[in-house]
Amino acid sequence: MKQRPGQVWKIFGEAVHQLARVLELLLILCILGFCLLAFRLSFGPLELPELASRMATLASGQGISVHMDGAELTWAGYHLGGGVPFAFRLRGISVRNAEGLEFVNVPAADMVAPPADIFGAHQPLRVDGSGARFTGTTAPVSVHAYIWPGKGYTLARGDFYVTLGPGVVGQPGLSESITGGSFVLHAAPSAIDITDGKLNLTPVGASAPHVGFSFTARARQNWTASLTATADAVRAEDLPSYWPELAAPHTRDWVTANITEGFARNAAFTFGLSAPEDLSSLQLDTVTGGFTAQALRLIWLKGITPLTKLDGTFTMPDRDTAVITAQAGHVAGVALTGGTMTIHGVSQKDQVGDLAVDLAASLPDAFAVLNAPPLNLLRDAPPGVADAKGSITAHVTAQIPFVQDLHLADTGLHVQGKLRKVNMVSLLPPLSFTDTSVDVDVTAQTLRLKAKGNFAGEPATVAMEEAIGTKDSPATIEMQGAAGAQLWNFLGLEQATAASGPASGVAPFTLRLSGPSGGTQTASVSSDITAASIALPEFGWAKQPGDAGHLAISARLEHGKLAAVTGLEAQAPGLDIRGTGQEGGSFTLANATIGRTRAKGSLTPPVNAGEPWRLSLSGPVLDIRRKQQSTAGNGKKGDTFSGAAWAATLNFGTAYLAAPPAPGLKDFTFTGAGLGGTVVEAQAQADGFSLGIMPQQDLRRSLTLRSDDTGTLLRALNLYGNATGGKLALDAVYGGSQPATGTATLEKLRLAKAPEVTKFLQAMTLYGVADAVSGPGMRIDHAVIPFSVQDGTLKLNGARAFSSSLGFTATGSINLADDNCSIDTTVVPLYALNALPGKLPLLGKLFSPEKGGGVFAMRAHVSGPLTDPHVAMNPLSAFTPGFLRGLFGLGGEKPTTQP
Template sequence: MAGDIPLLDFATLGAYWPAGAARGARTWVTRNITAGMAHDLHVTAGLASTAGWGAMRLLTLGGGVAGSDLDLHWLRPIPPIRGVDATLTFDGPDALSIAFTHGVQTVDRTGRNVDATGTGRIAVGDGHMRITGLMVKDQMGDISTTLHGNVRDVLALLAEPRLNLLSRHPLSFSHPSGRADLALHLVLPLNAHVRVDELHLDGHADLAQVHLGNVVLGRALEGGRLAIDATTDGLGLRGTGVLGGVPSTLRYDMDFRSDPGIRVRETAQLRAHVTPEVAERAGFAVAQRFSGAADLDVGYDRYADGTGQVRLDLDLDDAALTIPVWSKARGQAARASARIGLADGRLASVEAIHAAGPDLLIDGRANVAGGTARNLILRGFRVGRSRGDATIGVPAGPRDAVRVAIDAPVLDLSPLLAPDPAADHGTDPVPQGRAAAGYHLPVAASGRVHGPPGRSWLIDASVRTLLYAKQAALTGVHAHLEDNGVRLTRMRFAMAGPSPASAILTPESDGRHLWASVQDLGLMLRGLDVTTQFEGGRTVLQGVFDDRQPSAPFAGVLTIDPMTLHKAPGAVRLANDASIYGWMQAPKGPDFLIQRVSLPLTFRDGTLHIHDGVLNNASLGVTLEGPLDLDHGRMDLRGTIVPAFAVNTIPGHMPGVGRLMSPEKGGGLLAATFVVSGAMNAPALKVNPFSIFLPGVLRRLVQ
């Protein structure tokens, strides 16, 4: 028996298809092809009966029908493929084959773990579907198709609950995007409730221009080229991309099986070859600090109980590094590693922090609370000449301070105080003379503001030996320092040697008040290897930083009480002995006693200016004023030498005429003028001895 219908609407096909003829095929077709046009319908059927017309049975069924612009429900409740062109072929009374092409698969993105809402559209290429079991209650479907679309929409389709794939095993990545070409083969019962063991899937996807968020510790993958293979047992991903600015190779596997004996559910590995060029593109200003290459390995495992682990390993053997506190040459072995624990995707622990290399050994861990690292704890670190323990507080937010506590037998700060060998001065020329004679004052101390505020920090340090140069050290150092990201705001400092000394910096309403004291300046200068010519001298510096001004200028007074100058110049001893009192009181030998030094001073923009400074004993005095340009290492000081100081200064204190008798504050009626100028490491001294014959204000005529 045969029949033909040239053209009809698929929605009306049931009216032309007898209910008793090929009942299974009729039911599936009329229920799942709900729109479109049918044409060239041709059906052949073979019937047989051994008991008359009432017992006729369908033995064979052939032919088929072509369709265009169809809505094909291939697996309800997944939305249908719309606008598809298809050819249906009857393969006997129990099977139906559908070849289709040129359709659009819509997909609901909401709740599909792709961080998007709305409806996605996936282009459907050539595909084939075979339905068997049309004569029984439940049919089987064998579906093969190709899909082309956005990675986000393809992953949303694979997360459809009907497929029991990514809906049960969501990927850890976020905000996926890119281009995907997917070949999918699916075999499953076409009923409403499918067990996982009844579903058989085999898919392969090629992805390009991929973005995946939160691949490793919040870092995103950009420009990825990935290949994905998926079955009902698991999913595997291989490819390359740029992770956090670093070109990387990735491998990722997820196990879908429900076997309780399987402990690891997800595993991933990332490998990156880091060069200076790669580091610069990733946003790290390595400049001349890094050459060669480093290899980074990141491993990840997620377990069945929801916990996970990230392993970090950095191979620095082929890298040359120069940072202020440590350096290594290319070819020297060095490695760094850490292990990070996760619980339900949140940070749970940081353990086994380890770094080893030439003059380098660090072991530590972090305290974690509420999914956030609170403190980094390093026990027994060794970096260069430094060794000790440290705790570093990790700020919870951008406005929170970094807190550092150090307890060290030895702490070497000399690399931080010496010129940085890796610093690039190409865009900041060094002024003439500065390299040899400049005395740079740290920004945190000077108060000068450069750019926007940085990270605030707080340091507590207890150091038995603090090395500030190759062969020079302070001992018994205890310090508390606070910086608000712009300047040092609070300080308490004390040390035992070379001489006991202390300093306090306190913020007040009119600025930061500084008080600093050195018990024995001579001992300090000898211990710091500055000079051995001084002995004694209790020194106090006190003043105020005016933080109302951008440069935070300092105004204060430096005072020094009795101090002896050894091997004093002959001219100084001669001037001292010019008075009978000075000759009688002078120390024996080539020494000179200074009873008091008072130097009112200001500091602004790298220049220290002395105002009306006085150095004196009972028989000789010196006045001093002028600038010292610390940034450029130059000075221009002027003053007077006042013999018979105790008597000679009396006219300067007379009411009304004191400034005429002694124009310099603390000066005398008779005094010799001098100038100290030039480079600070080689100043030139010029004394005008004839000025002593011009009393009072007349001295200004020969200056």
């Protein structure tokens, strides 16, 4: 049946009416149910097992699994009014990742929901919890949170205010001890942010650092996060307590073991992290940041002098690299002017540090560091190096593996140094290097050196290369220089003959040394001496500038000491020396032409300890000039036998002991032995001449000299040229810190053309004096001369001499350095007749009180140089009987010692 329009609206209105009645009934039922729930809650909490499960399910997701042991609903609005919010007591909350690893455990938390939320107001839920623990930590956690639920009561966002109490936070090996802390966590789907993070680390030693941190994480299929942490200050001594053991453990071990003093300030690090969606693992992707270092002590290589007072920065540009930059510091007395250490492989098992530093110091301070163990780079350097003066700048690089048992050879150490204004005593003190510039290049395997400056006052260059490691490591040295005044003086060549004058000019030379410093080395020196003026006065040889000349010497060294001369060649006008070393260390002199000398021979080293060096020379001529010795035979205090032992044998047809026109000694032989420069025992012979030296007690030696022609011997020695004939017997002892004493006896000696004697006698007018000096010269039939020598002074102790016509006595001194004398003498004319009364028994002393005197004699004092003496006579003494001369003091002035 067709319905009319009015019926349709009537039916629709009836339906709406019925629906309204149903809704009204439902509302009444809901209100009644709410009232019943409120009434029930007025008696206590209502256990809601399904609520706990539902809320745990809603809170889980994105790799997070939440478990709740139970949930209770409470409400105080029945007593306090309808505005009181509902409170849910949640128990046993555990948050885990997909692998079941628990992150946090909350024993209980209260979640407050405003009643309006029941009707869709979406006000935040408030959650309060305490006593929570992060897994592996002991620090209690309190949480105050506001949670905004989303559709279906899912999480829209939440703000969690977290407070930490004292305890340990973090996993074992990655934990820190704190006294408290706090942070704010902002959570939203696929986003977590932590702000205002603060941790107060537990004080250790003098450190109590405050740590700030922030965290950001986002989920885009996988989680990516960034953690930034800052710290104000920590002392290096306390760093092991704050650096977790499993955080870059190898770097931690190296840093904490080798940075032992100082402060780290203003640390700031950012860590890039990533995790899969289910948070089953966490990976460190990037690390950046650093801190400022102040007054650090850095042990950059075990056993080596450490870096101290080091100021700089520590930065990590990435997770595998750490860079230590130094602005200032010291290595003992060496100043660090800048440098870096870059540590590679921080996140790997093994790390390597690249060190590069710039240093500046004085040479003594720098050498002290280089020679300290385990470097010992200068252990084989010459002694003069330790006292060298100057400055050095150096660039040092090394690659240091961070391992426990590190050896120098494994470090790649490389030192490049520049030494300037170097002044250093050489291997031949006192010769020195001055104003020298040196470039040094040192590695753990090799030392290279190039120097340019002055040696012994002349320009010189040195090049050196030595392998480092063992005493058998090879080394080569080449030096180019020039011999000048200082070197001539050192070699004893500064005094030449009167004709040539002092040694002068320069002679360029090249010295080469090769071989291990701790073993066998070969050395050679070659020099062009053409431009030099050189003389050997002891051999009567000299060369003038421009005369061609060449010198070459080669030798073998053992452990830095001369073991043998292996070759010698010297060529110049009047000079031809050639010799070679032999097996066993002996040296054969094939030819030695030096002025008049013509010789050959050999030098043999000792085979066993205590044995002497043996020298053997022979030839037709030996010309060796004696040196003037102002203190000969002094017997100085501390006189000892020291030096290398030697034994010598000489055989020459003629031996010249003075310059022409002094005669030579024919058939000269010498056999002797000694220590150093001391002749201990000797026998020498020539035609009409013999000499013997024998050791005595207390370092004394006896000397015996015999000559059948004293005049010739005196001329050969260039001692006195106006005597002829005569026999001489001299016996003396010397040495042992005592004066030399002895007696010389002369017989039948004639003084011919002796101006000093003639001048003395001409001052006398006594009868017989003119006879004595006329004819072929004054004859001395017999003379006895007791003497002593000390401090360069010859003392005559009652010397006497006589012939039939004249007699003498003498007491006084002669300075051997300048031949000045002060002598009291008595002259007795007609000696044979005049001295006869003095020999009468009992009455002799009345006529001749002095030994060798007579009845009539003249006393005089002789002073001044022997070549031109001053004679002071006492004429009254000539007419005074002997006993009255002594009684009235008519003997003239007492002798005084001349300076």
